[in-house]
Amino acid sequence: MCEADAHIAGLDREARPRVSRRAVLLATGLAVGATVFSANLTTPARGDSAASRYLRPCGDVPISSTWQGHRNLKPPSGEPGTDYAVAMRTPIRAATAGVIVDRKDTTDSATGRYIALRADDGNYIRYLHLASSAVTNGTRVSRGQVIAYSGASGFGSETGYGSHVHVSLWIGGTPNQLGFTNTVNFENFVEGGPLPTYPEDDPVPTHQATDLSTSVALPVNAWTTVAVAAGQLYLAIVGVGTVETADVSLNLKATGLTTGLQVRLVAEKLASNSGPVTSTIVHPVTEIRATAAAGSPTQVQHAQSYQLVGPMRLFVQVMALNGGVTLTGISVRKNYWTS
Ligand SMILES: [Zn+2]
Structure with a gap:
C-alpha cells in the first residue's frame, strides 16, 4: 500500500453514507493487488464463517457485475453469474471440494476459456473467461485449491x-439438466454470506465501445499519453463522491515495431473535480516484444480491471521500444458501473 492508496481509503470511507453489500466488498478488496485501486480498509466482522460455505474465487475483491445485474441485461445473460474484477492471471480457487468435469481451452464464444467443478454437494460451478486452467478434466480438487488463472477471454x-x-452456480444438477439460464446467485452461498441485498446494488453495467484511427509517431523509450477516442484524452473521469468499478480491454495497433511496445494505465488523484493532481498511480505494464519467430507484431492487447474513487481520472500511455513506431489505432471495450 502506498501513501496515495491510504489517502484514497480515507476518502472512500467518509464518502459512504451506509455500508452496502458492495461497500463491504470494496472495503475488503485489497487482495486484487495493484491493478485495482481498492482501499485497504479493515475487514468487517462477519457472523457466518461456516466452512461448508463456498469460497469466493479470488477473495473479497470488487464485483463488477452481480448475478442480478446479469439478469437485468437486455437481453438477459444466457448464464447469469457474478463477475469478480481481478487482474489478469489472478489464481482462482475452488469454491469447495469436488471433481473437475468440464474444461474448455479455446477463447471462442461468449464464455471464452472455462473450467467446471462438480461439487461433492451435488452442485455445479463454472468459472469463465480464463487465461488458463491449472488442473485437468477428471481431477479431484480440494476446497481452496488453485484450479485456474483469471483472464479476459471470449469471442x-x-x-x-x-x-x-x-x-x-447451478443447484443439484448440471447446466444441461437444469438449463444454462437457471443459475442461482453464487454470492448467496459464499462463506460469510449471504450479505444483505440492496436492489440498488444490482446495476446493469454500462458498456462502452470506441474505435479510434489515429497516426501518432511515438518517441522511443518515453511514455506518451494517447487519446482513447476522438477528442477524448481520458479513459475515465470520476467526480467527487463517485466510485467507478470497471473492467476494460484495449487493443492498440501500430506499425514499425521491431523491438516492442508497452502499454499501461495511469490514474491521477485530484484535489477537486477541477484539479490539481495530488498523486499519480501507475498500473502494471503489458509489453509485447518482436521476436525473430513471431516477426513484427502489429497489435498489443491490454486487459485490466480497476476502481476509481473520485475525484480521479485515468488515461492510457504507450512506449515504443524502438524508433519509427506509429500508433495507428486504439479500440476500447469497457464495462463499468458507478456508485
Ligand atoms: Zn459475467
Whole structure:
C-alpha cells in the first residue's frame, strides 16, 4: 500500500453514507493487488464463517457485475453469474471440494476459456473467461485449491472483455439438466454470506465501445499519453463522491515495431473535480516484444480491471521500444458501473 492508496481509503470511507453489500466488498478488496485501486480498509466482522460455505474465487475483491445485474441485461445473460474484477492471471480457487468435469481451452464464444467443478454437494460451478486452467478434466480438487488463472477471454480473443472471472452456480444438477439460464446467485452461498441485498446494488453495467484511427509517431523509450477516442484524452473521469468499478480491454495497433511496445494505465488523484493532481498511480505494464519467430507484431492487447474513487481520472500511455513506431489505432471495450 502506498501513501496515495491510504489517502484514497480515507476518502472512500467518509464518502459512504451506509455500508452496502458492495461497500463491504470494496472495503475488503485489497487482495486484487495493484491493478485495482481498492482501499485497504479493515475487514468487517462477519457472523457466518461456516466452512461448508463456498469460497469466493479470488477473495473479497470488487464485483463488477452481480448475478442480478446479469439478469437485468437486455437481453438477459444466457448464464447469469457474478463477475469478480481481478487482474489478469489472478489464481482462482475452488469454491469447495469436488471433481473437475468440464474444461474448455479455446477463447471462442461468449464464455471464452472455462473450467467446471462438480461439487461433492451435488452442485455445479463454472468459472469463465480464463487465461488458463491449472488442473485437468477428471481431477479431484480440494476446497481452496488453485484450479485456474483469471483472464479476459471470449469471442475468440484473449481480451474479449476486461479482466475478471465470472462464476456461475447451478443447484443439484448440471447446466444441461437444469438449463444454462437457471443459475442461482453464487454470492448467496459464499462463506460469510449471504450479505444483505440492496436492489440498488444490482446495476446493469454500462458498456462502452470506441474505435479510434489515429497516426501518432511515438518517441522511443518515453511514455506518451494517447487519446482513447476522438477528442477524448481520458479513459475515465470520476467526480467527487463517485466510485467507478470497471473492467476494460484495449487493443492498440501500430506499425514499425521491431523491438516492442508497452502499454499501461495511469490514474491521477485530484484535489477537486477541477484539479490539481495530488498523486499519480501507475498500473502494471503489458509489453509485447518482436521476436525473430513471431516477426513484427502489429497489435498489443491490454486487459485490466480497476476502481476509481473520485475525484480521479485515468488515461492510457504507450512506449515504443524502438524508433519509427506509429500508433495507428486504439479500440476500447469497457464495462463499468458507478456508485
Ligand atoms: Zn459475467
